[in-house]
Amino acid sequence: MKKISVFANQKGGVGKTTCAVNVGFELARRGRSVLLIDMDPQANMTTWCGQDPDSFDATIYDVLKGTSNIDDIKVKVKEKVHLAPSNILLASIEREIFAAIGYERRLKKAIQEITENFNHILIDCPPSLGTLTVNGLVASDEVYIAVACEHLSVIGTNKLLETIDAVRDNYNAGLEIGRVIPTMFTNTVLAGEMVKQLSTFFGDTLAKTKIRRNVKIGESSAMGQSIMEYDLQSIGAQDFISLVEEII
Amino acid sequence: MKKISVFANQKGGVGKTTCAVNVGFELARRGRSVLLIDMDPQANMTTWCGQDPDSFDATIYDVLKGTSNIDDIKVKVKEKVHLAPSNILLASIEREIFAAIGYERRLKKAIQEITENFNHILIDCPPSLGTLTVNGLVASDEVYIAVACEHLSVIGTNKLLETIDAVRDNYNAGLEIGRVIPTMFTNTVLAGEMVKQLSTFFGDTLAKTKIRRNVKIGESSAMGQSIMEYDLQSIGAQDFISLVEEII
Numbered sequence: 001m002k003k004i005s006v007f008a009n010q011k012g013g014v015g016k017t018t019c020a021v022n023v024g025f026e027l028a029r030r031g032r033s034v035l036l037i038d039m040d041p042q043a044n045m046t047t048w049c050g051q052d053p054d055s056f057d058a059t060i061y062d063v064l065k066g067t068s069n070i071d072d073i074k075v076k077v078k079e080k081v082h083l084a085p086s087n088i089l090l091a092s093i094e095r096e097i098f099a100a101i102g103y104e105r106r107l108k109k110a111i112q113e114i115t116e117n118f119n120h121i122l123i124d125c126p127p128s129l130g131t132l133t134v135n136g137l138v139a140s141d142e143v144y145i146a147v148a149c150e151h152l153s154v155i156g157t158n159k160l161l162e163t164i165d166a167v168r169d170n171y172n173a174g175l176e177i178g179r180v181i182p183t184m185f186t187n188t189v190l191a192g193e194m195v196k197q198l199s200t201f202f203g204d205t206l207a208k209t210k211i212r213r214n215v216k217i218g219e220s221s222a223m224g225q226s227i228m229e230y231d232l233q234s235i236g237a238q239d240f241i242s243l244v245e246e247i248i
Numbered sequence: 249m250k251k252i253s254v255f256a257n258q259k260g261g262v263g264k265t266t267c268a269v270n271v272g273f274e275l276a277r278r279g280r281s282v283l284l285i286d287m288d289p290q291a292n293m294t295t296w297c298g299q300d301p302d303s304f305d306a307t308i309y310d311v312l313k314g315t316s317n318i319d320d321i322k323v324k325v326k327e328k329v330h331l332a333p334s335n336i337l338l339a340s341i342e343r344e345i346f347a348a349i350g351y352e353r354r355l356k357k358a359i360q361e362i363t364e365n366f367n368h369i370l371i372d373c374p375p376s377l378g379t380l381t382v383n384g385l386v387a388s389d390e391v392y393i394a395v396a397c398e399h400l401s402v403i404g405t406n407k408l409l410e411t412i413d414a415v416r417d418n419y420n421a422g423l424e425i426g427r428v429i430p431t432m433f434t435n436t437v438l439a440g441e442m443v444k445q446l447s448t449f450f451g452d453t454l455a456k457t458k459i460r461r462n463v464k465i466g467e468s469s470a471m472g473q474s475i476m477e478y479d480l481q482s483i484g485a486q487d488f489i490s491l492v493e494e495i496i
């Protein structure tokens with residue numbers, strides 16, 4: 001696994017935040033130091049870490065505007081896990097910075113200025129291909145694409161690949177696809193068919209581990225815990241442990 | 249049910265498109281004339297209607313830019329159902345029009361110019377609170393809020409209400425909340441708890457009908473059909489029929 005990873009997909013509700021948080025917490029459980037960066041105005045990653053998005057004086061919004069830096073905004077949320085939080089103010093950043101030269105590299109520059117040496121930096125993106133996701137892709141070494149094993153999710157992946165190609169050609173030649181992660185897998189004909197399509201399209205880039213649909217995963221987010229912390233015996237925990245072992 | 253309805257929620261994957269398409273198709277099955285407007289660059293509504301988003305010379309993008317109108321771009325997709333399609337070009341509209349005076353009323357004006365008299369116009373929004381969703385809210389008589397019976401979805405509803413209030417105060421005083429629709433309902437403690445929270449928060453605005461999680465709903469989108477057309481005996485079909493009976 002590389003140092004800076006971004007979790008992206010413009011399709012909504014496919015498990016981007018769920019993957020970023022659970023992979024991050026599991027890496028920390030294994031002794032690695034982790035920085036989570038929430039680039040989504042919905043601030044689901046921030047909430048999942050037990051933080052109130054409206055309680056911060058400065059968030060990643062201020063970092064992208066250039067009035068703060070990640071060292072100043074980061075909070076420790078767990079042993080070996082820090083968070084660069086976000087809140088709804090981030091929703092207006094697209095209009096505020098996109099006309100500026102180099103707007104797409106603001107996150108990359110902000111990460112370069114971090115003084116602490118984290119083993120892993122995981123970036124969560126909103127469900128769009130706009131400025132925030134582009135900043136995430138430009139700043140990263142690899143991208144993880146969560147794709148729900150459902151029709152509407154699978155058909156949207158080619159637009160994401162086009163955006164990744166454009167970012168690679170213009171701003172970040174080294175950007176690789178870490179894995180395509182099949183999520184919300186169920187033992188149905190449809191899900192099986194979707195995995196087949198993903199496998200044909202992505203080959204070895206498709207993770208061998210499928211994240212199965214598991215109600216405990218939804219429960220764990222309500223408790224602000226990873227699925228491993230919430231219920232280590234659950235299929236959700238088994239799936240994320242096997243995913244992390246596959247990508248480490 | 250009012251004439252112009254928008255399906256909005258910045259949380260991704262909660263069933264906005266699923267509700268808009270199934271309500272639209274069911275209204276048409278009952279003899280009403282329906283126009284579906286796809287305001288999402290992902291164009292899931294367009295795909296669900298059996299259309300290839302990349303096959304159109306002009307889409308809702310061109311209408312919002314002012315170089316086309318809905319009469320010219322609409323296509324008939326089924327008996328009594330027309331579609332104003334979208335495609336990925338729509339993703340750049342935010343940057344292209346937001347500086348213009350009155351950018352938020354472009355869809356409203358475009359709908360006023362439609363010559364055909366539809367009984368219902370249903371608008372699908374992307375998972376964000378940006379220009380496209382604002383245009384949808386400004387253009388509508390009522391908003392339907394699909395909320396998945398999951399923690400991350402339920403906590404995001406207050407930000408959407410703030411946006412609805414702001415639109416009501418500035419651009420569309422008559423905008424009402426048609427219903428909050430609980431989706432992806434399962435017989436679990438978590439889902440039951442989420443419905444209780446929604447009921448406390450929304451009272452009678454919460455639909456009595458819950459859309460239960462049903463794999464056939466995902467299958468129906470892959471077939472380009474409503475759940476009623478795909479499998480009238482399924483729980484998905486029963487739920488959408490009872491939802492339409494509740495809101496008509």
Ligand SMILES: Nc1ncnc2c1ncn2[C@@H]1O[C@H](COP(=O)(O)OP(=O)(O)OP(=O)(O)O)[C@@H](O)[C@H]1O
Binds near residue numbers: 017040184259
């Ligand atoms: N494997 C799973 N089993 C059951 N529920 C899941 C699973 N993965 C995610 N969820 C639930 O599905 C919902 C969507 O997941 P999540 O919010 O992580 O997706 P997302 O892609 O980050 O969404 P958004 O596009 O809004 O950012 C959440 O309520 C989450 O708890």
Ligand SMILES: Nc1ncnc2c1ncn2[C@@H]1O[C@H](COP(=O)(O)OP(=O)(O)OP(=O)(O)O)[C@@H](O)[C@H]1O
Binds near residue numbers: 127375432
């Ligand atoms: N009641 C349900 N039971 C099972 N699957 C469902 C149900 N409702 C929606 N789905 C599936 O869940 C996924 C998300 O639904 P949908 O795409 O309608 O949500 P959305 O809010 O429009 O997403 P986006 O935020 O990306 O626009 C789709 O694959 C859809 O087929």
Ligand SMILES: [Mg+2]
Binds near residue numbers: 018
């Ligand atoms: Mg998310």
Ligand SMILES: [Mg+2]
Binds near residue numbers: 266373374
């Ligand atoms: Mg949708």
